[in-house]
Amino acid sequence: MSSDTEPGTIEEVDLLVCGAGAGGMTAALVAALEGLNVVLCEKTGQVGGTTSTSGGTTWVPGTHLSELAGVPDKVEDARAFLESVVANRGGIRLREAFLDSGRPAIEELDRRTDVKFVAATAHPDYLDGPGSAYGGRALAPVMFDGRLLGRDDFARVRPPRPEFVGLGGMMVGRNELDALLSPLRSIGNFRSAVTIVGRYLLDRLGYRRGTRLLMGNALVARLLHSLRKAKVPILFETGVTELIVADGRVVGAVMEGPSGTRRIRASKGVVLATGGVCWNRTIRERLFPKGTRDYSLGPVSNTGDGADVATAVGAGFDDGGDSPALWMPCSSYRRADGSLAVWPHIILDRAKPGLLAVDASGRRFVNESDSYHDFAMGQIRNNAIPAHLICDSSFIRRYGMGMILPGARNLRAMIKAGYVTEAKTLRELAEKIGCEAPALAATVEAYNHSAATGVDEAFGRGRSVVNRFNGDPAIGPNPCIGPIGNGPYYAMAVRPSDLASSAGLSGDEFGRVLDREGEPIAGLYACGNDLASIFRGTYPGPGTTIGPAIVFGWRVAKHAAGKLKDTPDNSAGAGTDERNYRATL
Incomplete structure (x- = not known):
């Protein structure tokens, strides 16, 4: 049944899924494959949420795809x-699940389904440690031809960020x-x-943007294509405003859509996958550090609806552990419009050699080559908001x-827009960005000494696998450190912006939402960013938001x-005091 033509006919289903990001789409798709009426x-007119604008990398250990790629990964x-x-x-318990x-x-x-990944042979975990992987664990969505969706459904896929496309819409x-940047360098490049570009x-000629979909856009399009094949109705512009509870069980939800307010009953349960905390002002003011509350990388429509309706019926809310969000350092400027x-x-x-980051005093505060989350956490811990990236x-x-861009073809325009600051000397640069000139000069001198020796004694830059992987292999002895030479010099302000929630609804290993006493609320599930991060505010590797979203979407559907079935297994997670369970199909 097409939701576009008959949105008002659905009043009772087996499973009601609220939110069409990676988690919600997976839950709906798998539930349909299991024969449930879903x-x-x-809430919006497009699917994908934050996933659609992401790189789409999906962190799932131990898959058959790692074996097919020749880099087998072990769950152990x-x-x-x-x-x-x-x-x-x-x-x-959730991590074991x-x-x-x-x-x-x-x-x-x-x-x-048409949801296809390939395991990356080289895409390291973000931290070193026992069991860390260089390849096989990070899965990349296979490119998708958006024309297969048809024009109407192709328009339903949330496009990537405009900053990440070329020529107005080319992924x-x-x-x-x-x-693309050096087409004349070789015949292969050309x-x-x-x-x-030809494609x-x-x-x-027939679409508003390119249909050659990559990264998160490819994953979202593949999920949508699979949902259409499974004949799952999708009600667009329809958001959850209230949960319906009877005899202590969630039996449906009140939805607000184009046809007005309606009550949809759900015999197996309601799944909340509305995008997480994101733009929820109340939660941001309560949990987010100062300097991080004003901007999010998530869609503005993600206003924490799942958290609001669930806590209204007694759900517990987890602060996310080390951090309420997962972060990326972001630069920005106002366009002419x-x-x-x-x-x-x-x-x-x-991660490249010849760049460093300084706080308001002009001193380094973090390993610049660490993951985006760890870099931003360094900003937060050291009150370096904003920080400035410095280079020559x-x-x-x-x-x-x-x-x-490399080649600096748009440098003048970016200086004029106020995006980057230029100065002939380090003293002038310090004055323009408001830091201490002697401190900045001393910082650059110490950094250049590290570039000569290849050893960053202050922050260990270039020691980890992921540092070196993202550096420049042509530079030695350390691919992440190179000297800052003569001017002109440049400074760019960066601030932490949340890419996903870590704080969220308390849940168990089946994605069931827990009440404030830690007991499951019958008939209520959560996945994606609505469910508190299973990594407790840490960020182990590439795609460690999308991976759990998909896996817990799958688990929610299977449980519903x-x-x-859950059976005690004391061997799982040995060494902890928690009771652990292994799922059996």
């Missing part, structure tokens, strides 16, 4: 890794950047550039910085369909 409701190794990263922060179900969840999606993979130009252009500094500049002109020409 309806998926999305991932368990040891997570024990070292998360340590005694709690949440072992995630590790237990990751492989069957990905296998089933691969076998029964480009990380491994394709060199060909052929690749012509193929990519895009043909797309624009008044809109805000935002660039998340993920991997393309911070040779760095800009070679690597670019933020929205300034009666296909997951």
